[in-house]
Amino acid sequence: MTSDVDQGAGYISFGPLGDKLPSAFTATVDYAERPVTMTVHVTFDGRRARVDKLIIESKNGREVTPRDVAGLQLGEVVRDATRARITPGAGLAVDRRPDRRPTPDELQLVAGVYWAHYVMWGDPRRAVMAIWDIPRATANRWLRRCRELYDMPEVD
Secondary structure, eight states, X not given: OEEEEOTTOOEEEETTTTEEEESEEEEEEEOTTSSEEEEEEEEEOSSOEEEEEEEEEESSSSOOOHHHHTTOOHHHHHHHHHHHHOBOOSOOOXXXXXXXXXXXXXXXXXXXXXXXXXXXXXXXXXXXXXXHTOOHHHHHHHHHHHHHHSOOOOOO
């Protein structure tokens, strides 16, 4: 993958950990198993990455066919392009032990994970569930507590 920040673009902080993303950048994503490359131009306003241009090009110089783009998921492309451009903010190391309530530091990290996955078109609740190996009901409870402490986006 290649990625370039637009000239004059600044970095915008998001989430409780102070992660940053450029306000505008272009990324070319090349999956080895696909006969095409995808170039996306992404803008970021502090809430969510937005795509304002998508270019699909054939790797072998021929025309792009419907078969070439079958199964192509824009969300996957945006997630990969955005993940590569996020600059992590404050790092928190948390050792999650089961059978206890999350600490304030853990909730800050949960909120940060949620924010990052929201920004890059992921599934933030599912990411929290997977990282901490917790059921949906527990993730929902933790996220309610996070919303009490931090400005948290709602999933569209």
